[in-house]
Amino acid sequence: MSSETVFQTRAEDSIGGDFYAQHFQEGCEENTLVLNMGPQHPSTHGVLRVILEVDGEYILRAEPVLGYLHRMHEKMGEVKSWYQFIPNMGRVDYGHPLAWNWAYVGAVEKLAGIEVPERAEFIRVITCELNRLASHLLWWGAYLLDLGAFTPILYAFDDREAILDILQRPTGSRLTYSSFRIGGVQTDLDEKTVQMIRDFIPIFRERLPMYKALVTDNIILRKRVEGIGEMSPDVIDRYGCSGPVARGSGIEYDVRRNEPYSIYDRFDFEVPTEDTCCAAGRYLVRMEEMAQTLRILEQAVDGLDKAEGGCIMEKAPKPNWKAPAGEAWFAVESGRGKVGVHVVSDGSKTPYRIKLRSPSYSNLSSFAEVAEGVLIADAVSILGSLDLIIPEVDR
Amino acid sequence: METIRRNILQPIKDLWSLFVGLKVTGKFFAMKQVTVHYPRQVIEDENLKSYAGHIELVGKPKSPSIPKCISCQMCATSCPSGCIKVTRQKAPKPTPEQQKAMDEAKAKGEKVKKPTAPKNPAGFMLDYSLCSLCGTCVEVCPVKSLRFSNDIYLVGRSRDDFKFDLLERLRSQAEPGCPVSEKKQQARMTDGNHG
Amino acid sequence: MTTFINIQLLYLIIALVAIMAWVGLNALVLVYCERKFAGHIQRRPGPFEVGPHGALQPLIDGLKLMGKQLLTPDGADKVLFWLAPILSFVPVLLLFVPIPYGPVLTGMEMNLGILLILAFAGFNSLALLLAGWASNNKWGLLGAARAVAQAVAYEIPMLLAVLGVAFITGTLNLTEITTMQGAWPWQWNIVLQPLGFIVFLVSAFGETNRAPFDLPEGESELTAGFHTEYSSMGFGLFFMAEYAYMVVVCSVCTVLYLGGFKGPFIDGWWWFLAKTYALLFLMIWVRWTYPRVRFDQLLNINWKWLLPLATFNLLATAFFIKL
């Protein structure tokens, strides 16, 4: 549609809004209200925009409009060298950046057939799982904020702060980590850090019952999540949802379990699932996952001392390293689901093509179908239960 | 029985959950606060040192105001964001005696011995506003002349405040009362005030 | 005769001025308490920078609000848009008139005091409706619709609960209701009307749009609901009115169920103040603990629980009085 025709429709039918709003309104029924939720709406977590067609407070149709935070990471990947692309991976998902770090370096290692030292694998597991805790805590607080409770996010951040303090030691930063390297990790874990983790685990374990008492058991919260946003396993299949969203619909699928990468096959942990298929299922799965993550952490910290090798392989790839030609697909489990990176190399210094498969993207794509016929307040609840990180959706 | 459970016992249980919530927040209300009043109180924690801020140069052990850097440009070329600029020193102009010796050597057809440039850089500029703190430069440095600083209170009033002359920074670190840097800093402060 | 009218008039004017000061003061104190309370629940100090322990923060915030530009959105109905906040705030002053703060401290003793309060409190929903409608904003409109549905729904059980008290006391005069109760807690109406008290309290949350029933302005759903488009003192008046309504509702609750100014040892305004503020703190505490309910749930609670309970309470009261 050229800009002229856009203008004409506006003049004739007096339909306001930009291209997407008009495009959406073409399919509207009579006597309905078109609402722009976002890009500056408190519960769209940043700059997601959802156009809603509502009848009263019931949503008839929804269409997410993306791209307000699009940075074209895939193009940047084709310009930078293999090594230089790593910092980008810290910026895709601010909630769980280490999973993206891992997906990328894992894909490159697979491509080049690089073996990572055992100790580095342990460090990766420990930092990544800590980061998963931080990610779930962030989701928990923000979700409760969406549902109108202000206090939980501050309790969550109290704990999250302790995790960030720990993660700051090996990574140097507190939010956008880029500490994984092709062939290992940037910095080793020192004694103090390991001790901090050991101290943290029991403290956090004691906090979980408080979370349950304050929020999970609360009748108002339960009424807000139970039966909201039904996603049958068929919906999960058709939209390719993954992570807690899939597990909340009773699909026992966790990349760490079903397609074990690194050393995850050595740990004893459960993959929590809920059969309720609703926001409550996704909520409970994440809460239980925090407890399971603590279990993995305990085992990993114990295994760290016995692990062989350093934190990075000898003769690790340098910034001017050339990857062999070929392609590799590598998937890891992030806090939101399956993070996939497809790298294609023509044997030169820079990647030929990098495809980033983000879980939030697939999870959000189901929103339009799931939100049909629900109340606006429920739409907020569904959006929150999908645990969206907008930079990851837009990449 | 089921109807009684659903219509009477369950609502009572549900109501009780509300009281439990009040109890939790009430308990935290009585507990000590966990935040600090920043300007009056600061956290004195060893952990703050683990924060990796912008990079800085490491001086030679014997003369701390001269960096170990050998101007090899590894950091500048491997930086993903291109925020480092290292300029090599130019070879000094030969002194009259050296010039004479060079001319003689040239006349004899021998190998000319030009005075070599010192290895340490003439300028080392960092544009911190572009930096993504990935640490690549620190890792690739062959002589370990770069490290992370750990000033968590770094602030600036304009983009230009984050363009650092790392050589000057090293000098002022080596000699705390270095007049040049102080003057420049003062100029910066007044600039900020005017702007 | 004329002197009598003049004294009466003078008294009323003084009372109105005092009430204005009282409303303003209450808003300041409550805002401060709310923020401090929220801060401590969340394990942070709350406002701390302006004045000792941040005590002057609400005053400064008020000044800031006054200094802001008054913006009228494009396409808004200008008259209604600015009428709404005034309509929301002015009736509040009247609500304070019949409340007995102390044995002699009453703006104007009237036989139908409680009726006056309930009648004029209805103005607020009109104001919210106008605000949402006139601001030509879709979120505002949704908020306005919610506000009206909520106010209409919650007024009924509240009225029924009040009727229960009226039955046992046989009067609608707030001063008389107070004096009929004794000094000690077991002599208060709450003992006779425990169910009525609970219904009244829950309805009070709904009437004042406080969390967990703050749906008309639920910011995570409707950005800010009916006051999305208001800036400066337009917003400030809504804000003041909200806190004033809180005070009124808690005062009425104190009078009806908790013995008003009566208390152990010496009766007086201090008892009234202490009880009112205890209820206000409960409201604040609840707000910082719970998530928000959904709109249909809000109405369900009302029609399916509060209304039957209130009716049952009324019938039971009538039955026992007949006995």
Next chain:
Amino acid sequence: MTVFEHFRTLCIAKGNRASSGVDWNVFLERDYIVDAAELLKYSGFHLESVHAIDGAEGMLINYLFDHFTQGERICLRVLLNHEDVTVDSIAGIFQGAEWHERETYDFHGVMFTNNPNMVNLLLPAESEVHPLVKAPKKRVALAELLSCGEIESQAEGFDLLNQKTEEAAQ
């Protein structure tokens, strides 16, 4: 790999999950992608990703499918000519593909017919630049880029993966 037993494929190659992450690479003709997707839907697969690789021979569209319980990753691949980068949409079967396809349109300019909402998704609505399309000179032969693994079956005339050996012979 019984799914594609009676299906008309161009080439089936058994990949290695440890080295490339994909178990099966299936090359299809352009017109068969919808049927193939339907087949996979009924076999319980879910869609992971749709993305394109711009190679010398044309635009290669990859459809990645995975199974929640069997743990078998299948990559359907369709090669499109650079002159006519159009393919049928599979959004009718896997609704999640709608966004992936729109993204592919954004980045590579691939048109998906029958996609219910074929407008730009991530790039601005008016944008007609496709940032990941490579300059013709920079395109590399797909045989060099792909690591498909052992070829199990191959239709006649399909020589996309064989070029390497031919070049070596020359």
